[in-house]
Amino acid sequence: xxxxxxxxxxxxxxxxxxxxxxxxxxxxxxxxxxxxxxxxxxxxxxxxxxxxxxxxxxxxxxxxxxxxxxxxxxxxxxxxxxxxxxxxxxxxxxxxxxxxxxxxxxxxxxxxxxxxxxxxxxxxxxxxxxxxxxxxxxxxxxxxxxxxxxxxxxxxxxxxxxxxxxxxxxxxxxxxxxxxxxxxx
Numbered sequence: 001x002x003x004x005x006x007x008x009x010x011x012x013x014x015x016x017x018x019x020x021x022x023x024x025x026x027x028x029x030x031x032x033x034x035x036x037x038x039x040x041x042x043x044x045x046x047x048x049x050x051x052x053x054x055x056x057x058x059x060x061x062x063x064x065x066x067x068x069x070x071x072x073x074x075x076x077x078x079x080x081x082x083x084x085x086x087x088x089x090x091x092x093x094x095x096x097x098x099x100x101x102x103x104x105x106x107x108x109x110x111x112x113x114x115x116x117x118x119x120x121x122x123x124x125x126x127x128x129x130x131x132x133x134x135x136x137x138x139x140x141x142x143x144x145x146x147x148x149x150x151x152x153x154x155x156x157x158x159x160x161x162x163x164x165x166x167x168x169x170x171x172x173x174x175x176x177x178x179x180x181x182x183x184x185x
């Protein structure tokens with residue numbers, strides 16, 4: 001009888017346990033965030049977000065016509081900008097994943113550490129990548145606003161093609177290969 005009661009209590013208890021997965025919160029940034037820690041950051045369409053000394057546990061997503069200005073930040077995940085007005089990662093910032101800026105206007109990634117790749121794809125304003133440590137590849141494809149790539153340490157490849165005008169720069173140390181339009185950089 002005691003064993004049956006114990007089994008009934010154990011079964012009842014296990015059925016009433018609710019396991020909820022951890023849900024990462026998304027902070028909508030319109031204005032400035034200082035030295036705080038957040039899960040994920042979204043820059044809404046048409047808004048400006050200034051991150052200074054901010055720690056982001058997840059990703060930063062910049063929506064259409066949004067602007068991200070990040071200085072001295074630590075982002076564990078990726079930075080993604082599609083149709084963004086401007087994506088700027090500056091001043092000793094660290095990105096644990098990759099930076100992808102696609103079909104937008106401008107971008108500036110300078111004096112920072114990116115553990116993954118940097119991809120600039122089909123942007124129409126000035127693109128700058130300078131004085132960075134890049135764990136993966138730097139790729140620039142079909143950009144039309146001018147690109148400056150200089151003094152980067154790239155563990156992967158430096159790949160540039162179909163950019164108009166061709167990228168400018170020098171002093172890049174590349175562990176892999178320098179390809180196409182970036183062969184002489």
